[in-house]
């Protein structure tokens with residue numbers, strides 16, 4: 001099949017292009033050229049912020065377009081230019097489009113955030129509204145029968161540019177103190193989920209080349225945080241001990257949640273966010289989503305980082321010095 005990837009050169013997009021090439025599809029990637037497209041794909045250089053960016057690709061017919069953008073203006077212009085020449089449009093969205101993350105097991109019919117009216121986000125805090133506006137643009141132009149919307153959960157696996165999904169396996173592989181302790185939030189029921197970018201890429205290609213349409217939650221299997229830590233320890237072949245820290249104490253020490261510097265990745269303290277990583281994936285599974293075991297994703301991520309380096313060494317989690325200091329502080333506080 002003839003597939004146009006709007007993107008296809010960064011992390012997930014590159015994996016989608018590779019997955020499609022493995023299945024012998026004819027793949028074109030359109031991007032500005034910050035990174036190369038995979039070997040075997042045709043590359044079209046264009047900046048989607050320019051009005052006529054898609055002129056060249058809108059002269060051809062496509063079996064499917066896969067769009068990885070988050071800026072509504074880019075998607076509004078793309079569906080306008082490509083609807084006449086593309087049979088199907090697959091939009092890579094996010095579970096951040098949902099208005100609430102309180103319910104565990106919520107499906108795709110849950111209320112969405114209001115769509116962003118502007119063509120560009122003022123900042124990443126508008127990401128959910130922006131993706132919601134992109135979804136609307138795709139559905140308005142292509143209709144339910146010619147569109148597939150992939151609402152992805154947290155993506156992990158080899159090469160995660162944020163370094164956040166590999167934090168725990170990396171911690172177990174290289175503990176920060178001599179006692180081999182790993183500081184973790186005391187949150188035994190916190191759901192975590194990571195979808196491997198390779199599984200997500202295969203699913204996106206299946207949607208682009210198959211008949212399934214509509215919206216799909218695409219998340220990894222939900223594991224409570226202690227099970228994620230067990231999988232990370234096993235993948236790292238580590239015997240390090242988890243030291244659970246009370247959430248209120250972590251707040252007091254200004255440890256942040258989810259991602260970013262001085263954070264404990266995957267941690268959400270607010271119980272009304274516990275549904276974020278535990279949504280129903282029934283529709284996606286019925287449409288062909290298959291997931292590899294978490295331990296495989298974490299083991300492969302660790303091996304990738306050992307070989308290629310940590311992509312964002314200070315971008316996610318605690319540094320060694322921060323973790324050592326916090327462990328010592330917690331031990332003193334608990335005496």
Ligand SMILES: NC(=O)c1ccc[n+]([C@@H]2O[C@H](COP(=O)([O-])OP(=O)(O)OC[C@H]3O[C@@H](n4cnc5c(N)ncnc54)[C@H](OP(=O)(O)O)[C@@H]3O)[C@@H](O)[C@H]2O)c1
Pocket residue numbers: 006007008009010011012013014030031032033034035046047048049067068069070092093094095152153154155156
């Ligand atoms: N990471 C997560 O946990 C997570 C969770 C849910 C959903 N998602 C979604 O998953 C997708 C991830 O995609 P990705 O890993 O491939 O990375 P990305 O950084 O979102 O992809 C950007 C792609 O678009 C191209 N691009 C950016 N600006 C452009 C412009 N002005 N004109 C033309 N092309 C442009 C980039 O190439 P150039 O820079 O060369 O132009 C690149 O190929 C995104 O849709 C993201 O929102 C991610």
